[in-house]
Amino acid sequence: MQLDQLAGNRRVKEILNRQEQGRGLSHAYLLSGPKGSGRHTLARLLAAAMLCTGGGEKPCGLCPSCRRVMGDIHPDVSALPAGDEKKPLSVDQIRQLRRDAYIRPNQGARKIYILDGADQMNASAQNAMLKLLEEGPAYGAFLLVAENAGGVLETVRSRCEQLILTPEDGPEGGEKPEEALRLARAMEQGSETELMEAALRLEKLNREDLCQTLEETFVELGRLARTSPHRGRALRGAALLSQLRGAAALNVGGGALAGWLCGQMFWK
Numbered sequence: 001m002q003l004d005q006l007a008g009n010r011r012v013k014e015i016l017n018r019q020e021q022g023r024g025l026s027h028a029y030l031l032s033g034p035k036g037s038g039r040h041t042l043a044r045l046l047a048a049a050m051l052c053t054g055g056g057e058k059p060c061g062l063c064p065s066c067r068r069v070m071g072d073i074h075p076d077v078s079a080l081p082a083g084d085e086k087k088p089l090s091v092d093q094i095r096q097l098r099r100d101a102y103i104r105p106n107q108g109a110r111k112i113y114i115l116d117g118a119d120q121m122n123a124s125a126q127n128a129m130l131k132l133l134e135e136g137p138a139y140g141a142f143l144l145v146a147e148n149a150g151g152v153l154e155t156v157r158s159r160c161e162q163l164i165l166t167p168e169d170g171p172e173g174g175e176k177p178e179e180a181l182r183l184a185r186a187m188e189q190g191s192e193t194e195l196m197e198a199a200l201r202l203e204k205l206n207r208e209d210l211c212q213t214l215e216e217t218f219v220e221l222g223r224l225a226r227t228s229p230h231r232g233r234a235l236r237g238a239a240l241l242s243q244l245r246g247a248a249a250l251n252v253g254g255g256a257l258a259g260w261l262c263g264q265m266f267w268k
Contacts, residue, residue: 033165119151
């Protein structure tokens with residue numbers, strides 16, 4: 001993908017590149033991070049990529065669709081502003097969005113909604129959003145933007161690809177991608193001991209880093225499954241990671257997740 005407009009966030013770019021080259025972009029993303037992390041920029045880039053009609057890497061930035069998205073004038077991209085803590089997005093707004101989602105796109109192949117302040121929505125609004133994520137039309141795409149992913153219900157988070165962004169001058173860390181690769185390899189073909197050693201390294205990660213590492217491991221296992229002689233095991237590992245990502249978002253510690261993962265892979 002062409003993501004040069006997004007400063008830093010190397011790991012997020014790697015994840016999206018693997019997705020785009022493999023199974024394709026998801027219909028739902030939760031983009032979280034502090035102010036200055038680029039979450040709004042990434043939302044626009046993802047919308048442009050989904051509607052891009054140019055050749056080569058997407059978004060090309062040159063085709064009419066890309067220019068309209070980046071200029072905030074594409075008829076198939078709707079942005080719902082965050083409001084403020086006293087007046088976040090309401091359940092009525094989400095219900096209206098749901099009705100609109102079933103009207104087919106005007107120009108592009110997708111109809112995209114960018115919801116800012118997703119972590120400020122109350123439970124009723126989030127549950128209305130959950131129904132749309134689960135039952136929405138195939139052409140629909142939903143980009144939830146939040147400062148704190150923990151403010152989003154776990155049921156909603158579990159229906160989204162979670163991408164955690166950091167400011168350009170924030171710590172991206174050079175260690176976590178290697179942790180994900182090590183864990184993916186151990187899950188695909190390692191022994192019980194190798195998997196336990198790789199999994200226990202998750203204990204030192206905080207919640208956001210743990211969620212990011214599990215996401216990277218999930219993507220890497222998907223890549224390995226395409227050519228691995230242990231394809232069945234890789235796919236089983238990816239299915240287990242889908243469950244682990246929800247637990248990690250609820251602040252379950254890396255040590256507990258490591259034990260559960262090894263038990264499911266080898267001892268069940």
